[in-house]
Amino acid sequence: MSELTESVAKTMKEFEKLPGIGKKSAERIVYHLLKISNEEAFALSDSIRSMKENVRYCKRCFNLAEGDLCEICRDSRRDQTQLCVVEQPRDLIALEKTGHYRGLYHVLLGRVSPIDGVDSGQLTIDALVKRVKSGEVKELIMATNPTVEGDGTALTITNRLEGFPVKITRLARGITTGSSLEFANNEMLADAIDGRQSFE
Amino acid sequence: MSELTESVAKTMKEFEKLPGIGKKSAERIVYHLLKISNEEAFALSDSIRSMKENVRYCKRCFNLAEGDLCEICRDSRRDQTQLCVVEQPRDLIALEKTGHYRGLYHVLLGRVSPIDGVDSGQLTIDALVKRVKSGEVKELIMATNPTVEGDGTALTITNRLEGFPVKITRLARGITTGSSLEFANNEMLADAIDGRQSFE
Numbered sequence: 001m002s003e004l005t006e007s008v009a010k011t012m013k014e015f016e017k018l019p020g021i022g023k024k025s026a027e028r029i030v031y032h033l034l035k036i037s038n039e040e041a042f043a044l045s046d047s048i049r050s051m052k053e054n055v056r057y058c059k060r061c062f063n064l065a066e067g068d069l070c071e072i073c074r075d076s077r078r079d080q081t082q083l084c085v086v087e088q089p090r091d092l093i094a095l096e097k098t099g100h101y102r103g104l105y106h107v108l109l110g111r112v113s114p115i116d117g118v119d120s121g122q123l124t125i126d127a128l129v130k131r132v133k134s135g136e137v138k139e140l141i142m143a144t145n146p147t148v149e150g151d152g153t154a155l156t157i158t159n160r161l162e163g164f165p166v167k168i169t170r171l172a173r174g175i176t177t178g179s180s181l182e183f184a185n186n187e188m189l190a191d192a193i194d195g196r197q198s199f200e
Numbered sequence: 201m202s203e204l205t206e207s208v209a210k211t212m213k214e215f216e217k218l219p220g221i222g223k224k225s226a227e228r229i230v231y232h233l234l235k236i237s238n239e240e241a242f243a244l245s246d247s248i249r250s251m252k253e254n255v256r257y258c259k260r261c262f263n264l265a266e267g268d269l270c271e272i273c274r275d276s277r278r279d280q281t282q283l284c285v286v287e288q289p290r291d292l293i294a295l296e297k298t299g300h301y302r303g304l305y306h307v308l309l310g311r312v313s314p315i316d317g318v319d320s321g322q323l324t325i326d327a328l329v330k331r332v333k334s335g336e337v338k339e340l341i342m343a344t345n346p347t348v349e350g351d352g353t354a355l356t357i358t359n360r361l362e363g364f365p366v367k368i369t370r371l372a373r374g375i376t377t378g379s380s381l382e383f384a385n386n387e388m389l390a391d392a393i394d395g396r397q398s399f400e
Binding site: 004005006007008010011014015017018019020021025027028029030031032033034038040041042043044045046047048049050051052053054055064065066070071088089090093 | 204205206207208210211214215217218219220221225227228229230231232233234238240241242243244245246247248249250251252253254255264265266270271288289290293
């Protein structure tokens with residue numbers, strides 16, 4: 001479209017590449033950026049650049065980090081004997097928000113998924129096995145997503161760790177607090193029955 | 201959240217300021233940016249910066265421009281006697297896409313809106329009057345939005361131009377091609393009857 005200036009068209013195209021941003025949203029965002037002050041717009045562009053320049057993966061657990069180790073690995077008050085295994089940094093963040101876990105993490109950076117062409121070699125499983133071998137870890141909590149691929153990934157890891165003196169657990173499954181049995185599906189109810197807990 | 205690195209949290213916050221981007225979308229976008237290459241992410245941040253540095257309003261019609269005049273004003277093949285008055289550059293783009301108009305434009309950069317505290321002095325109406333006074337313009341096509349505020353803005357301009365030898369028209373209103381009368385509302389049908397055209 002010759003009616004857009006070149007740099008406006010270019011910026012719209014760049015925004016359209018982002019997930020969840022279509023042509024209309026990109027237009028709206030760009031018109032907004034044209035309207036606000038240079039300082040406000042530069043705050044956005046500079047934050048993107050500086051994030052890409054500074055953020056890397058934690059050398060130990062593969063969480064997002066600005067130095068060699070992430071904040072959680074640097075925190076010596078956390079329980080060094082528990083390791084929670086998650087697929088992505090965002091899963092770690094969701095678990096941290098609960099405030100219910102004080103151990104360390106291991107981020108796989110994906111899940112085994114034949115359909116997407118991801119095999120276990122592309123994940124950080126080797127590094128996880130090394131951490132377990134080093135001896136300090138007593139419990140491994142599988143917190144991969146409750147999907148076929150997440151469960152498969154957890155199983156792959158469990159197989160790799162056979163024979164190691166480490167207790168392997170997984171997140172509880174069942175009915176969700178605040179929901180009603182009437183609307184629970186079969187799988188949820190089956191999980192809830194199989195995993196029933198003692199009533200205290 | 202201490203689990204996010206500082207620059208990740210900052211980038212999410214900047215994205216949340218954009219229209220239509222909530223907390224969840226901002227998270228999704230930032231995780232996407234972390235995943236792609238530096239070059240790809242820098243393409244976005246650089247395009248924002250360069251757009252803000254290079255784009256200004258056309259000195260004559262207030263369309264978006266990279267130099268003093270926009271592409272349309274620079275195009276001498278366009279009909280210099282017709283002026284289409286729109287609220288925003290995006291309206292101009294919508295009209296240009298039709299390929300049905302070969303005259304020039306005048307962008308008001310807003311509409312008279314007492315509710316939003318916008319009066320006619322904040323728009324580019326003075327510059328428009330000057331262009332009409334200069335004499336070359338023979339027809340002014342009002343293409344403000346078909347809303348109370350858009351119509352009011354067009355009326356304000358018409359009043360300001362009383363006595364000038366310029367023909368003032370506005371975009372036709374009526375039923376829309378491809379729609380059905382059954383679902384047209386009263387106002388659309390009233391417009392269509394009042395503005396009925398000779399059948400050729």
